Amino acid sequence: MDLRQKFMVEPGAKVRLSDIDPSYTGKHESREKAAPEIAKHVQRMDKLQYLLYADGNQSLLVVLQALDAAGKDGVIRHLISGMNPQGTSVFCFKQPSKDEAAHDFLWRAHLRAPGKGEVVVFNRSHYEDVLVVRVHELVEHAVWSKRYELINDFEKMLVQNRTTILKFYLHISPEEQLERFKQRIDDPSRNWKISEGDYSERELWPKYVEAYQDAMALTSTKHAPWYVIPSNHKWFRNLAVSQIIADTMDEMGLKLPPTHVDIADIRRKYHAAEQKERKIAGGSAGLK
Numbered sequence: 001m002d003l004r005q006k007f008m009v010e011p012g013a014k015v016r017l018s019d020i021d022p023s024y025t026g027k028h029e030s031r032e033k034a035a036p037e038i039a040k041h042v043q044r045m046d047k048l049q050y051l052l053y054a055d056g057n058q059s060l061l062v063v064l065q066a067l068d069a070a071g072k073d074g075v076i077r078h079l080i081s082g083m084n085p086q087g088t089s090v091f092c093f094k095q096p097s098k099d100e101a102a103h104d105f106l107w108r109a110h111l112r113a114p115g116k117g118e119v120v121v122f123n124r125s126h127y128e129d130v131l132v133v134r135v136h137e138l139v140e141h142a143v144w145s146k147r148y149e150l151i152n153d154f155e156k157m158l159v160q161n162r163t164t165i166l167k168f169y170l171h172i173s174p175e176e177q178l179e180r181f182k183q184r185i186d187d188p189s190r191n192w193k194i195s196e197g198d199y200s201e202r203e204l205w206p207k208y209v210e211a212y213q214d215a216m217a218l219t220s221t222k223h224a225p226w227y228v229i230p231s232n233h234k235w236f237r238n239l240a241v242s243q244i245i246a247d248t249m250d251e252m253g254l255k256l257p258p259t260h261v262d263i264a265d266i267r268r269k270y271h272a273a274e275q276k277e278r279k280i281a282g283g284s285a286g287l288k
């Protein structure tokens with residue numbers, strides 16, 4: 001099944017997250033059965049990233065957005081880690097630093113956008129400026145409401161510069177979030193992930209849903225689509241995200257660049273060097 005079609009937010013369409021089942025797994029039955037398929041997509045991503053890097057003419061930007069504990073870190077750890085770190089990077093968007101806050105809201109995103117041949121993953125992104133900023137009223141309505149159009153123009157510019165953009169919203173239920181918070185409390189190796197803010201943010205769930213729905217409806221475009229990924233099951237989330245990334249990269253027309261060297265001449269040089277090496281080895285063997 002083409003998961004891109006299934007989970008893509010149609011440009012211009014309204015989004016109702018309550019209509020999308022976060023526990024959806026389709027015909028996929030279990031983590032065990034999905035594992036080989038996920039591995040296959042991760043391998044495809046790795047091969048295609050090699051071509052993207054070698055080709056050096058295009059780039060890929062993956063935007064990950066979600067409420068706390070929905071699995072942004074998990075996607076990076078399990079899927080993106082399959083690609084070569086040379087040519088792949090992740091940037092985490094936190095509260096803007098003094099320097100970042102002194103610029104327009106897109107400045108820090110533009111600074112980290114991928115160059116030719118690169119894959120960049122945004123863990124949170126410029127979308128925080130119409131999400132957390134809107135929910136917490138950090139700027140006036142008149143300011144954030146104009147940002148959707150600015151975001152569309154910004155992304156269009158990146159696309160015109162040969163960047164492919166994929167935007168994922170990892171969709172979990174409030175019950176699943178609470179369960180994951182519990183795991184973070186119970187498992188000492190995960191304690192560091194807890195913050196008090198997690199609970200106050202959770203109280204604002206309906207406001208975040210509203211902000212996400214608007215953001216996706218206003219900025220899912222043909223050139224930079226949003227995908228809503230059912231993420232209550234981590235394995236299904238990994239399957240869907242890896243398949244969508246691999247299928248998208250597959251269609252980027254990536255290929256190895258032509259060589260600019262004379263392979264026949266290089267081969268002659270190689271044989272000459274090899275023969276010389278043999279002679280030296282033969283000579284030193286005779287000395288023993």
Ligand code: AMP
Nearest residue numbers: 093094095096124128129132133138197
């Ligand atoms: P985490 O992703 O859990 O490390 O947390 C990062 C925090 O930074 C989240 O609470 C975000 O909402 C917050 N954040 C990211 N971008 C912005 C922004 N533009 N303005 C305010 N807070 C932000």
Ligand code: MG
Nearest residue numbers: 068069195198
């Ligand atoms: Mg957090």
